[in-house]
Amino acid sequence: MIVAEAVGRALAACGVGTAFGVVGSGNFHVTNALVAGGVRFVAARHEGGAATMADAYARMSGRVGVVSVHQGPGLTNALTGLTEAAKSRTPLVVLAGEATEVQSNFHIDQAALATAVGAVAMRVASPEEAVSRAVEAYRVAVQERRTVLLNLPLDVQAAPFEGAVDVIPPATASAVPAVGEVAELARLLGAAERPVFIAGRGARHARRELEELAALAGALLATSAVAKGLFRGSPWDLDVSGGFATPLAAELIRGADLIVAWGCALNMWTTRHGTLVSPGVKVVKVDLDPAAFKTHVPADLGVAGDVARVAEALAAQVAPRTGYRSPEIAARVRAEGRWRDVPYEDESGGGRIDPRTLSIGLDDLLPRERIVAIDSGNFMGYPSMFVDVPDEGGFCFTQAFQSIGLGLATAIGAAIARPDRLPVAALGDGGALMGIAELETVVRLGLPMVIVVYDDEAYGAEVHHFGPHGHPLGTVTFPPADLAAIARGHGCAAVTVGGPGDLAGVAEWVDGPRDRPLLVHAKVTAEHGSWWLEEAFRGH
Ligand SMILES: Cc1ncc(C[n+]2csc(CCOP(=O)(O)OP(=O)(O)O)c2C)c(N)n1
Numbered sequence: 001m002i003v004a005e006a007v008g009r010a011l012a013a014c015g016v017g018t019a020f021g022v023v024g025s026g027n028f029h030v031t032n033a034l035v036a037g038g039v040r041f042v043a044a045r046h047e048g049g050a051a052t053m054a055d056a057y058a059r060m061s062g063r064v065g066v067v068s069v070h071q072g073p074g075l076t077n078a079l080t081g082l083t084e085a086a087k088s089r090t091p092l093v094v095l096a097g098e099a100t101e102v103q104s105n106f107h108i109d110q111a112a113l114a115t116a117v118g119a120v121a122m123r124v125a126s127p128e129e130a131v132s133r134a135v136e137a138y139r140v141a142v143q144e145r146r147t148v149l150l151n152l153p154l155d156v157q158a159a160p161f162e163g164a165v166d167v168i169p170p171a172t173a174s175a176v177p178a179v180g181e182v183a184e185l186a187r188l189l190g191a192a193e194r195p196v197f198i199a200g201r202g203a204r205h206a207r208r209e210l211e212e213l214a215a216l217a218g219a220l221l222a223t224s225a226v227a228k229g230l231f232r233g234s235p236w237d238l239d240v241s242g243g244f245a246t247p248l249a250a251e252l253i254r255g256a257d258l259i260v261a262w263g264c265a266l267n268m269w270t271t272r273h274g275t276l277v278s279p280g281v282k283v284v285k286v287d288l289d290p291a292a293f294k295t296h297v298p299a300d301l302g303v304a305g306d307v308a309r310v311a312e313a314l315a316a317q318v319a320p321r322t323g324y325r326s327p328e329i330a331a332r333v334r335a336e337g338r339w340r341d342v343p344y345e346d347e348s349g350g351g352r353i354d355p356r357t358l359s360i361g362l363d364d365l366l367p368r369e370r371i372v373a374i375d376s377g378n379f380m381g382y383p384s385m386f387v388d389v390p391d392e393g394g395f396c397f398t399q400a401f402q403s404i405g406l407g408l409a410t411a412i413g414a415a416i417a418r419p420d421r422l423p424v425a426a427l428g429d430g431g432a433l434m435g436i437a438e439l440e441t442v443v444r445l446g447l448p449m450v451i452v453v454y455d456d457e458a459y460g461a462e463v464h465h466f467g468p469h470g471h472p473l474g475t476v477t478f479p480p481a482d483l484a485a486i487a488r489g490h491g492c493a494a495v496t497v498g499g500p501g502d503l504a505g506v507a508e509w510v511d512g513p514r515d516r517p518l519l520v521h522a523k524v525t526a527e528h529g530s531w532w533l534e535e536a537f538r539g540h
């Protein structure tokens with residue numbers, strides 16, 4: 001056995017389920033060793049796609065994601081996706097060949113690159129540490145929730161490995177909350193008239209615990225965008241807090257006298273630049289990372305610990321009370337709780353469909369057991385707000401870096417994590433064309449995916465940002481592209497939607513064998529920017 005094989009075998013023994021990558025000479029052996037160890041390998045067409053697939057797979061499966069890339073350009077290609085993962089604290093191990101010989105064309109400072117984007121850099125520096133380093137990379141990923149680059153120098157990779165690949169897989173760690181802080185939060189919950197829970201990424205595993213505590217405290221339930229769907233089915237679910245919040249959710253969150261943020265930083269998106277947090281409201285943050293207590297909206301009280309464990313400890317200390325949960329509020333949540341309950345004027349016409357009407361139409365047509373992935377851009381709120389999801393496992397939002405072009409790969413990784421659900425990729429025309437290298441991957445893997453492109457023939461976010469100020473827009477507008485034909489060329493089914501009537505083509509695909517992915521090329525109306533974007537521009 002050579003070192004590369006020992007590393008791959010060790011990671012497989014840690015419990016890696018699926019790895020994603022683009023294979024070249026520098027990661028050939030390690031990737032094959034993963035496969036020999038029982039890991040499924042998914043070949044992407046671009047390392048950026050591979051990194052984002054692994055990120056989405058990790059988020060939606062709860063397992064560590066693994067990426068395998070060639071030295072140098074293989075790693076630089078992956079960087080945007082790795083940055084997104086690092087910012088999102090996704091547990092990810094990146095295996096990269098490394099050309100340590102400075103004369104090599106492939107040589108770059110790979111460790112510095114990783115550090116620059118918030119990842120942790122490690123290296124297998126000798127054959128002796130092949131297994132221990134691989135296990136340590138996995139441990140840091142899973143226990144510290146980090147994106148870890150494990151550099152594999154080419155000469156070390158090729159050296160013989162003596163010894164056995166004996167591995168004790170590192171387990172997930174979970175911190176025990178401090179008794180005093182929990183008692184203080186119990187006191188606040190016992191005194192609050194209108195408590196609201198806002199759950200974020202760090203609470204996606206804790207639905208049951210939070211619902212039980214909220215029932216005792218009389219709290220209403222909301223999430224950040226990344227945790228969308230967490231409380232679906234609860235009569236007290238306000239859905240997403242922030243720019244995507246319904247008018248009712250915004251009103252009720254603003255009316256809170258206590259906001260408890262669970263694994264949620266309360267950033268500008270979740271709070272609409274702080275405007276959803278009314279003056280004088282008490283703010284508590286429960287987070288594994290105490291650094292989160294002071295960022296964005298600062299907390300009056302911080303409770304360090306795992307969200308589920310803190311909620312469980314509190315449930316034993318909080319006496320049942322009505323709080324915010326009156327029959328009037330329940331009736332309003334029933335009547336106005338979803339975006340599609342909010343009246344609007346359909347602007348479809350002239351061969352273009354209103355993106356709200358499109359999204360509602362898709363929500364009606366697509367099976368409920370779905371997993372929705374969203375790219376970035378002006379369009380992004382329409383699918384986030386009007387296409388419902390069954391639970392937090394039905395929404396994958398890779399937006400921590402605000403990069404466009406990650407949406408399609410996100411949908412692929414999510415689809416692989418949840419093969420029981422219909423994957424839906426919601427993209428702008430700009431993001432779709434940027435990430436289109438992975439369209440062949442969707443077809444090759446036989447994923448029954450629905451890819452919806454909200455096509456305004458522009459970088460709409462920029463058009464609506466600068467257009468109102470009279471700037472020239474030639475750099476951000478494009479002639480029509482026949483995305484349906486491009487998709488058919490890749491082997492997809494495709495429908496072009498220029499009005500509500502054209503959605504019949506989507507219904508036909510849904511009712512058919514779904515043996516090919518479907519691209520919905522929606523020509524959307526674009527007279528004005530979306531309201532959440534206009535609000536964000538005002539915030540800036
Ligand atoms: C990688 C990257 N490049 C550029 C940007 C700046 N940017 C933000 S939104 C956007 C336009 C996206 O266009 P499209 O996907 O068509 O969505 P739309 O805004 O038109 O709805 C651009 C270029 C970015 N966020 N990420």
Ligand SMILES: [Mg+2]
Nearest residue numbers: 428429458460
């Ligand atoms: Mg566009």
